[in-house]
Amino acid sequence: MEYFKKILVFAKPYKAYALLNVIANVFYALFGTLAMISLFPMLSVLFKQTAPLEQAPIWEGVSEIKTYVEAYLNYFVTQQSAQGEGRALIFMVGLIIGMFFLKNLFGYLAMYFITFLRNGVLKDLRNALYDKSISLPLSYYSEKRKGDSLARITSDVLEIQHSFLSILELVVREPLTILFTITAMLVLSPKLTAFVFIFLPLAGFLISLLGKSLKRQSDAVQKEQGQFLSILEESLGGLKIIKGFNAESVFGQKFKDSTQRFFDFSNKLLNRQNLASPSSEFLGIAVIGILLWYGGQMVLVEQSLKPELFITYMSLAYQILTPAKAMSKASYGVKKGNAAAERVLEILETKNNIPEAKNAIDIQDFSQSINFKNVSFKYQDQDVIKNLSLHIEKGKTVALVGQSGSGKSTLANLISRFYEVSEGAVEIDQTDIREIKQRSLRQLMGLVSQDPILFNDSIYNNIALGDPMAPETAIVEAAKIANAHEFILQQPQGYQTHIGDGGNKLSGGQKQRLAIARAILKNPPIMILDEATSALDTESEKLVQDALEKLMKNRTSVIIAHRLSTIQHADLIVVLKDGQIVEQGSHQELLKLKGNYHNLVHLQDLNS
Ligand SMILES: Nc1ncnc2c1ncn2[C@@H]1O[C@H](COP(=O)(O)OP(=O)(O)OP(=O)(O)O)[C@@H](O)[C@H]1O
Ligand SMILES: [Mg+2]
Numbered sequence: 001m002e003y004f005k006k007i008l009v010f011a012k013p014y015k016a017y018a019l020l021n022v023i024a025n026v027f028y029a030l031f032g033t034l035a036m037i038s039l040f041p042m043l044s045v046l047f048k049q050t051a052p053l054e055q056a057p058i059w060e061g062v063s064e065i066k067t068y069v070e071a072y073l074n075y076f077v078t079q080q081s082a083q084g085e086g087r088a089l090i091f092m093v094g095l096i097i098g099m100f101f102l103k104n105l106f107g108y109l110a111m112y113f114i115t116f117l118r119n120g121v122l123k124d125l126r127n128a129l130y131d132k133s134i135s136l137p138l139s140y141y142s143e144k145r146k147g148d149s150l151a152r153i154t155s156d157v158l159e160i161q162h163s164f165l166s167i168l169e170l171v172v173r174e175p176l177t178i179l180f181t182i183t184a185m186l187v188l189s190p191k192l193t194a195f196v197f198i199f200l201p202l203a204g205f206l207i208s209l210l211g212k213s214l215k216r217q218s219d220a221v222q223k224e225q226g227q228f229l230s231i232l233e234e235s236l237g238g239l240k241i242i243k244g245f246n247a248e249s250v251f252g253q254k255f256k257d258s259t260q261r262f263f264d265f266s267n268k269l270l271n272r273q274n275l276a277s278p279s280s281e282f283l284g285i286a287v288i289g290i291l292l293w294y295g296g297q298m299v300l301v302e303q304s305l306k307p308e309l310f311i312t313y314m315s316l317a318y319q320i321l322t323p324a325k326a327m328s329k330a331s332y333g334v335k336k337g338n339a340a341a342e343r344v345l346e347i348l349e350t351k352n353n354i355p356e357a358k359n360a361i362d363i364q365d366f367s368q369s370i371n372f373k374n375v376s377f378k379y380q381d382q383d384v385i386k387n388l389s390l391h392i393e394k395g396k397t398v399a400l401v402g403q404s405g406s407g408k409s410t411l412a413n414l415i416s417r418f419y420e421v422s423e424g425a426v427e428i429d430q431t432d433i434r435e436i437k438q439r440s441l442r443q444l445m446g447l448v449s450q451d452p453i454l455f456n457d458s459i460y461n462n463i464a465l466g467d468p469m470a471p472e473t474a475i476v477e478a479a480k481i482a483n484a485h486e487f488i489l490q491q492p493q494g495y496q497t498h499i500g501d502g503g504n505k506l507s508g509g510q511k512q513r514l515a516i517a518r519a520i521l522k523n524p525p526i527m528i529l530d531e532a533t534s535a536l537d538t539e540s541e542k543l544v545q546d547a548l549e550k551l552m553k554n555r556t557s558v559i560i561a562h563r564l565s566t567i568q569h570a571d572l573i574v575v576l577k578d579g580q581i582v583e584q585g586s587h588q589e590l591l592k593l594k595g596n597y598h599n600l601v602h603l604q605d606l607n608s
Contacts, residue, residue, distance in 0.1 A: 002338075003283045003339075003341035003342040004167070004334065004337055004338045004341045004344055006158075006339045006341070007121075007125070007160055007344070007345070008343055010121045010124050010125055010128070010600045011117055011120075011121055012414070013124070013162065014116060014117040014120045014121065015045070016120050017114065017116045017120075018113075018114075018115040018117055018155075018168070019166060020109075020113040020480065021110050021113040021114045021117070021172070021385055021599070022168075022172050022291065023171040024107075024109040024110035024112075024113060025104040025110045026176060027102070028103060028106040028107045028109075028110055028173065028176075028177075029173065029176035029177040029179070029572075030172070030180055031099055031100075031102040031103035031106060031181045032103045032177050032180070032319070033177070033180040033181050033183075033316070033319075034128070035096065035099035035100045035102075035103050036184070036312065036315050036316045036319050037183070037184055037312065038092075038095045038096045038250035039311070039312050039315055040073075040308060040309065040312040041073050041077070041092050041095065041098065042092040042095075043311055043312065044073065044077070044308050045085075045088050045089055045092055046089075046308075047224050047307070047308050049076050049306065049308055050073065050074045050077040052074070052078045052079070052201075052423045053071060053074040053075040053078050054075070054078060055075065055172040056072065056077060057071035057072050058074050059470055059545075064091050065187060066187050066458040069108065072484050072528070075321065076088075078165065079527070081582060085322055090320055092196065102300075105372050107278075108395045110173065112270065114168060117164060118161050118162075118165060120564050121160070121161060121164055122157055122160075122161040124151055124159070125157045125160065125344065127153065128348060128449035129153045129157070129344065129347055130153065130347065133149055133153070133347065133348070134230045134522060135344075135352060136352060137349060137352060137353060137354040137418065137419070137420075138413075138418045138419070139353070139354075139379075139419055140350065142379070143268050145226065145227075145230040145231025146230065146233055146572060147226055147227070147228070147231065147232065147233045147234070148223075148226035148227070148230055148231035149347065150224045150226070150229045150233065151226035151229045152223065152343050152344055152347055155225050155340075156222055156341075156343045156344050157174050157223065157340070157344060159218075159222070159336055159337055159339075159340035160337050160340050160341055160344065160363050160483075161340075161352075162333060162336075162338070162436055162539055163333045163334050163336060164337070165333075165592070166329075166333030166334050166337065167330070168325055168329035169327070169330040170327055170330040170331055170334060173323075173326075174323035174324075174326050174327045174330070175323075175327070176562070177319075177322075177323040178323050180315050181317075181319050181320050181323075182196065182320070184316055184318050185313060187532040188309055188312065188316070189295070189298075189305060189309070189313055189386045190378040191298070192291055192298070192305075192313065193296060195287070195291055195294065196287065196291055196317065197288070198521065199287040199290065200287065200324070201204075202288065202326075203280065203283035203284065203324070204328075204355045204445045205284060205287075206279070207276065207279060207328040207331075207333070208328075209281065209330060210221075210272070210275050210276065211272075211276070211328070211332050211335055212277060213272075214269070214272060214273070214332055214335040214336065215335045215336070215338055216339075217268055217269040218269055218335065218336040218339040218340070219339040219342070219343075220269075220392020221265045221266050221269050222339060222343055222445050223343075224261050224262040224265055224338060225256060225262065227258045227261075227262075227383065228258040228259055228262060230254060231254050231258060231392075232255070234251075235251050235255070236475065237556035239361070240394050244377050245492070247296065254315075263294045269336075270540070272332075273329075273332050276323050276325070276328045276329045276330070276331075276332050277329055278329045279328075280321075280324050280327075281321060281325055284321040284324055284325070285321070285341060287317075287374045288314070288317055288318060290320075291313075291314065291317055292314065293423065294534060295314065296310075298310070301561060305385040305591055310380055312568075316522075317576055319385045334594075335391075338404075342417075343496055344449065353420065354417060354418075354419075354420050356437060356438060357434055359435075360435060360436060360437040361431070361435060361436055361437065361440075362433065362436075362437055363428070363429070363436055363437075363440050363441070363444070364440075365525065366393055366394065366428065366429065366444050366525040366526055366556065367394065367429055368393075368430070369391060369392055369393050369394055369429065370391075370392040370415060370426070370427070370428055370526070370558075371390070371391055371392070371426070371427040371428075371430070372389055372390040372391075372411075372424070372426055373389055373424050373427060374388070374423065374424035374425075374474050375387070375388045375389070375414065375421050375423070375425070376388070376421065376422050376423040376424055376425060377410060377414060377421050377422050377579075378420065378422050378558075380465045383579060384407050384410050385410060385411060385421075385580075386425075386578070386579045386580050387424070387580070387582075388411070388424075388579065388580060388581055389424075389462045390574060390581065392556065392558065393556075393571075393573075394525075394556050395554070395555070396556060396557075396572060397552055397554055397556075397557045397560070397567075397569075397570045397571050397572075397574045398557070398558050398570060398573075398574060399557060399559050399560070399561050399567035399570035399572070399573045399574065400412070400559070400560045400561070400574050400576060401559075401560075401561055401564060401567070401573060401574070401575055401576070401597065401599075401600060402575055402576035402577055402600075403577065403594075406576040406577055406578060406579065407562065407576055407578070407579040408530075408531055408560045408576055410527050410579075411452060411559060411576070412530055414557060415445070415526075415528060415558065416441070416442055416443060416445050416447065416528065416539070417434075417438060417442075420434075428441070428444070430599045433600050440534055443524070444525055444526050445524050445526045445527070446466075446519035446520075446522050446523075446524040446526070446528065446551075447513050447519065447528050448512070448519050448527075448528070448529045448530065448531070448548075448551075449528040449530050450514070450531075450560075452511040452512050452514065452515035452517070453504075454502060454503030454506075454514060454515065455498060455502075456498070456499070456500060456503075457498065457499070457501070458493075458496045458497060458498055458499070458513065459488055459491065459494075459495050459496070459497050459499055460472075460475060460495040462480060462499065462503070462514055462518065463475050463478060463514060463517045463518050463521055464521070465495055465518055465525075466478070466517075466520070466521035466522035467521050467522055467523070468518060470521055472608055473518075473520060475495070476495075477516075477521040478517045478518075478521040479495075479517045481517070481520050481547065481551075482514070482516040482520055482547040482550075482551070483511045483544070483545075483546060483547045483551050484510070484513040484514055484516075484517050484541040487510055487513075490543070497566065497594070498516075509541070509543065509544055512544050513543065513544060513547055515546070516547045516548065516551055517547075519551060520550075520551055524558045525555060525556060526553075526555065526557070526558075527551060527552060527555050527556070527558070527559075528557075528558050529548060529551070529552075529558070529559045529560065530560045531548065531561060531562065531563075531566070533545075533561060541563075544568055548566075563604070564600060564601050565604070567587075568587045569587070570586075570587070571588055572584060572585070572586070572596065573585065573586065573587060573588070575590070575596045575597050575600075577596060577597075582595070582596050583595050583596055583597055
C-alpha cells in the first residue's frame, strides 16, 4: 500500500468527485439494505401474518424500532386491506421495486462520479510521467530500455486507474453495505448475528492469505510487458536491418520468449486472482449454512423466530456475500495497483542528475569565449575525457578531429550540458555552465547531430522547431540557405509534405539539410555540428558542405569533422586521442608537425 498512498496525491484535484462518490455510496448501501428489508412486509402480507391494528403505533425511541415498524406495518396493512387485500400486495411490490430502483440509481451515480476521478488521475499521471521522462537527462536512457518507460506510461498507469475504483470499493462502498446489513440483522435477531461476528473475520483472514504473493506476481507481469514493448520498439525502429540481415526469426524468437513468459506470469496471477471470488463465496456459504441450521432450529424447535423474519434475515445474510466477494477482489486489485504504483513512482522520483542550480542565472548573449577548464568525464566507469583544457574564442571556428571513439561527440555534448563533467568546469563567458539556466544555455546553441533527428511531421514543422514563432518567409529563407528549398518544392505537397517516421521518406543528404535549416532558423550565436558527410555522395556532400559553411559564417562554431578536407579553413583544429588533446593549431601548422594530424590527412588522401 505504501506506494499507492503516494499516488493518492494525484487524486487530490478530484476530491470533490470522491466526496460525491462516497455520498452516493452511502445511499447505495442504505437502499441496498432497505431493499432487502422491504421483503419482510411482502412476506407478512403473503403469509397473512399481520394482526389487525386500527390505531397507528406511537414512536418510543430507536431501541423499540423493531416493534414500532412491525406495528406500523400491521396498521398500514389493516387500513389498505379495508379496500381489498390485492391493494396491500401491489403496494408492497411497489415498495420493493422502488427500493431496488433507488439502490441502483445511487449505485450508478457513485460510478458516474468516480469515473471523473479515475480518468483524471490517469490523465494527470500520464502527463506527469511524460514531463518527467522529457526532463530526465540523456544519460538516463543510455541505461534504460525505452519500451520499459512506454509500459510504465501506458499499462502501469492503467493498472493504477483500475485500482482507484477498487480502493473506494474497499474502503467505502462495500464496508458500508456490510455495516448497514449487519445493523439490520442485529435488529432482526441479535442472537443469530453473533455467529456472523465470529465467522466473518475468520473468512476474511483466510482470503487475505490467498492474496499474499500477488504484488510480486503482478510486478513480474508488468516488467515482462516492458520487455516485449522494448523488443517491439527496437524491431520497428530497426526494421530495415532486421529484414536486410534476415534476422526476423532472431527477433521473433526474442519476442515470443517474452510473450511466453508474459503468458506464464499472467496465468499465475490471474488464476490467483480468480480464486478471490469463489473462495469468498464458499466461505460465506459456510457461514450461511451455520445460520440456516441454527436459525432453522429457532423457527422450528424454539419457535422464537417468525418464519418471514427468518427468510428476510437470511436474504440479508446472503446479501453480505456480494460485498465480501467484491472486497476480496478489490483488495487484490489494490495489491496489483500497488505494484504498478511502485514502477510509476520509480520514474517520478528519479533524481535528475543534471539539476538546475538554485540561483541559476539567465544569460542573454554570448560575448567572449567558451572555456574547458581541466575537464574530465566518464560515462559509467570508463574515462572518456581526461583533464582537457580548451579555449574557444567568440567568432572562431574550431574543428575537432580524431579517431572514432576518441571523444569528439562527448566533448560537444558537454558544451550543451547534456552530460555533466565529472571534474573541472565548462565555462561560457567565465560563468560555469552549471550556474546557468539550462534553457538559456541551450537557447545560445544550434545543434546538428551526427544522425539527423527528424520527427514524423511536415517538412515545415520540422524546420519550425528551430523557432516556433518564425513566419513562413523565415522558414523558406532558412531552407534556401540550407540548400533544401529546391528539393522541398519537388515533394508532393511541398513544405507540407509529411516525411514519415524519423524522416525516412527522405534521403540522407536531404535529412541533413533539413536539420541544418532548422539550426539556421534558430540563428544562435554558437553552432555545434557533428557532421556526418561521409555518408553522402559528392554531389549532395557539396550541397551539405555549402550549407554548413553558410551556417558557420559569423558564428562561433564547434565542428566535428570526419572528412578533413572540410575543415582546412578552420581557425583552430584540435586533435583528440583517447579523450586528450594531442595537437592543436591551424591546418598548415599541424601538417608541419608531421604528427597525428598529418597521419590522419595522409590516410584520408590515400583512401580518396
Ligand atoms: N552513452 C554512452 N555510455 C557509455 N559510453 C559511451 C556512451 N557514448 C559514448 N561512449 C563511449 O565514449 C567514447 C567516446 O565516444 P564518442 O561518441 O565521444 O566518440 P567520437 O569521437 O564522437 O567517435 P565517432 O567519430 O565514431 O563519432 C567511446 O569509447 C564510447 O564507447
Ligand atoms: Mg561522434
